[in-house]
Amino acid sequence: MTTSRSRWLGLVCISVAVALIIVDSTIVNVAIPSIVDDLGITSTQVQWVQESYTLVFAALLLVFGALADRLGRRRMLLIGVTIFSLASVLAALAPTGDLLIGARVIQGVGGAMILPTTLSIINATFRGKDRGIAFAVWGSTIGGMAAVGPLLGGWLTTAFSWRWAFGINVPLGALIVVGLLVFVAESRDADARDGIDVVGALLAVLTTGAFVFGLIEGRTYGWWTATEDVLAWWPLDLSPVPIAFGVALVAGIAFVRWGLRRERAGRSTMLAFGLLRIPSFRNGNVAAMIVSLGEFGIILSLPLWLQGVLGYDALQTGLVILALAVGSFVASGAAGAFGSRATPVGIVRAGLVAEVVGLLAVALAIQPDSAWYAIVPGLFVYGFGVGLATAQLTNVVLQDVPVQQSGQGSGTQSTARQIGSALGIAVLGTILFTSVGGILDARLEARDVPSAAREQIVDVVVDSSGTAISALEAQDADAADDARVAFSDGTRFAAFAAAGFVSLGLLATLRLASRRDDDDAATDAAAPREAPAA
Template structure:
C-alpha cells in the first residue's frame, strides 16, 4: 500500500485508515492485556490464593516470553509474511485468553499467560514492521502517533477495565474480553491489511542464537524474581542459593549470543540479529532509552494498584478511575503530536515527554502518604500520561527512522524485545523491591509494638506474601488498629521507595536520549512489499 501524494505530501486514504485501525486495535489488545490484570490483581490473589511471587510471575512471564521470542518472530514475519503471522498470533492469543479466564489455580493462570505471551510476540513486531513498510511522509507521522497512543492509552485503560470487571463482574472477563475485540481485529486483517514481507530475507538457521537469547532473558528475570524466595547468597535453611548461579547463566548466555552472532557475520553466514543495526545512532540510543523507560513505566503500573488497594483503602474500580488520568493525558497529547512534530525535532519531543514522566513520578513518590488526596494522584498521573504519549510514539518512530525498510522486521523485533524485557525487569525489579522492603519494614514496625516473635513472623509473612493485600483485612479487624497501622506505614514506605526508584529509571532513560542526534532528517525510503 502506498499512500497517494499531494502538494503537502502523502495523505491517508480510506484503506490506509482501515489498515491503521486494524494495527491499532491489534496492538491495543496486546498492551491492554499486559496491564488489565494489574488493578484486578488483589482480587485474583485472594480468589486463587496466590503468593506475591506467583503474582509477579503472572505479569512477568507474559512480558518475558514476549521478549524472548520477538527477535525470532520478527524475522519469520519478514520471510513468511507479516499479515499471516499477525493472524496466527492473534488466534493463539485468543485461545490462551479463554484458558486464562477459566484458571482454577495460580499455575494454570501463569501457564495461560505464558501462551498469551507467545501469541503477543507474533502480533507486536508484525504490526510495527507492517506499519513501517506501509506509511511514509506525513502519513507516517500520523500512523506512529496513533500507534504510540494505542500503547500509552491502553496501558492505562487496561487498569480501568480491570477494576470495573473485578468489582462489578468478574476478573475472568479481563481475559475473555479479548475474544470479541480479537474477532474484530481478525476481520480487519483479512479485509484491510495488505501482506508485506522482505523479499531479500533468508532463513538464518541460527538455532543456537535462539536458544541463547531465550536462556539469557529467562534466567536473568527468573533470578530477579526468585531472589526473594531463595535469597541472593543463601537460603533460609543455610544452603547455597541458586539465584547468583542462574543470574550468571543468564548474563553469560547473552554475552555468548553477541559473540556468536559476530562470528557468524564475519564468516559470512546468516545471523538471527544483524548487530550492525546498533551502529545506527538513532537505533542504538533509542533501544537503550526504550528498555529503561519500559522498566519504570510498567514497574509502576504493577506496584501502584497494590498500594492503592492494599493500604489506602481504594476499591479496584476506584483505582481504575485514578489510573484513567494517565490515559487522558496520553490521548490529549496524541491529538496535537503531528503539529508538535512540525515545530520540534523528534528528539526534543521524546526528551520533553521523558522529563514530564520523571517529574510526575518523582512528585508521586513525595506525595504518597496515608491521607494523600486522590486529586494529587490524578494530577501526577495525568502529567505522567502526557509524557508517555509524547515519548512513546516519537521514540518508536525515531529509533526506526534510519533503519532500512527491508530490515524493519528485525529492527521492530529488537525494539519490541527491549520494551518487553524492560517490562519484565520492571515487574521483577520494582515488584521485588516493593515486596522486600514491605517485609523488612513490616517486621521492624511490628517488633516496635513488642509483639511475640512468632506473631511478628506470622504477620510479616502474611503481609509480604500477599504483596500488601492482607493489610486490608487487618484494617477491618477490631482490636488490631496498631498492627494495621504498622503494616500500612510499611506499605507506604515501600511504595515511596519503589516509586522513587521508578523516577530514577525514567531519569536515566532521559539521559540516554542525549545520545540521539539532534536532527534525524533523512530521505524517505519507499515502502516495501
C-alpha cells in the same frame, strides 16, 4: 496500492492489536484475588499466572520479529492474534491453576508475535511526518491501555467474573483479524537470505528467557542464597537465580559469536548485527532500556497502595489510574500538532521531563490519608509524558533501520524494553517491599511490640502486598496504622526511584542526534523497496 485512508484504518487495527496484549497483562493483576477464590490456587501458582506470560513473551520477541521479515509481517500478526485469542478461550475456561498457567504461556507466544510485528508494519508503511504521527498513536495506545486495563478488569471481575477478563479478548481478536485482512497490506524483506537461523533462535530464547527469569524471581528465590521456600524443592543452598544469570551470560556470548560467524559467511541471522553500527539504533536501544526501568513502575505499586492503604476496590482503583490513560491519549494529539515544529528526539526529551515531574508529584502526594484528587494531577502529567516519549523513542530507534529489516529492528528494541521493564519491576518491587518491611518493623519496635509478633505482622503485610492491612485493623488498630504509614513510605520511595530511572534515561537521550522528519525525505526515497503485497 494501499490508499492513504486504508493506511490509517490499518493503523487503528494495529493499535487495537497492541491494546489487546497490554490490557490483558494489566487486567490479570486486578483479577488475581477472584482467581484465587475460585480455583484455590497456591501463592506459587499466583506468581506463575502473572509471570509465565511475561517470561515467554520477552524470550520470543526477537525471534518472531526476525521471522516476520521473512515470512510476512501481516501474516505473522494474524497468526499471533489468532493464537492469543484461542489461548484466551483456554484461560477463560480453565478449571485448574495449572491449566490457567499453561494458557498464559500460549498467550505469551501470541503476544510475542504481535508486539514487534505491529512496529515493523508501521515502520514499513509510514514515512516522514506520517511515521511520527503513527508512532505517537502506537505509543499512546500502550500508555493508555496500561491504565485502562485495571479499570476494565475491575469492572469485568466485579460485575461478571474473572473469566471475562480473558473472554473479552475473543471478540476483540476477531475484529482485529477482519481489519488486518481488509486494511493492512502484506510486506516482507524481498532480499531475505535463504534459510532461518535455528541455532541463533534457540540461543536468543535461552539468553532472554534465563535473564528475565532471574530478574523476575530474584526477590522470591533469593539473589544469591536460596530462600527457605525454595529449599523445599531446590537441592542447593545456592539460589537458582545466579545460575539463570550464568546461563544467560554463556548463551548470550554464544549467540553473538554464532551470529557474527553466520553474518561473515553471508547467511541469515536472528539479529542483524550491522544494525548496531547505526548510532540512532544503538544509542536509542540503550536509552529505551534505561527509560523502561522507570516507565510504568508506578503501575506496579500504586494499585497496591490504593487498595491496601486507602481501601479502594478494584473498580475505584482503575478509575484513579484512568488519569494516566487520559494524559497518554492527550499526548497523541499533542505529538501530531507539534510534530512539524519539533524533532522526534526533542519530543522524547519533553516527554521524559513530563514523566519525571509527574512521578515526583505522585510521590509527594502519597500519604496514608491522601484523597484521590491529590494523586490524579501527577498521574495525568506522567501519562502525558509516557504518550510522548514511548512512541517517539521508538521512532528514533527505527528511523535509520532499512525497511526490509524492520522486524529484526523492532524485535530488538522490544526486547530491550522488556528487559528494562523486567529489571525495573525487580528493582522497584525490591525497593517497595524492603522499605515496607524495614519501616514497619522499626515502628512496631518503637512501640515495644515483641520480636515474634513484629516478625509475624511484617510477614503478613509484605506477603499479602498490603491486602491484609484491613484485616489487621480488627486485631490491632495501632499495628494497622503503622502498616499504612510503612506501605505509603515504601510506595513513595518506589515512585522516587522510578523518577530517578527515567531521569537517567533522559540523560541517555543526549547521545541521540536531533533530526527533523523533513530531513529524511531523501533517505526515505532511497530506502530499499518492499516485496509486493501478497
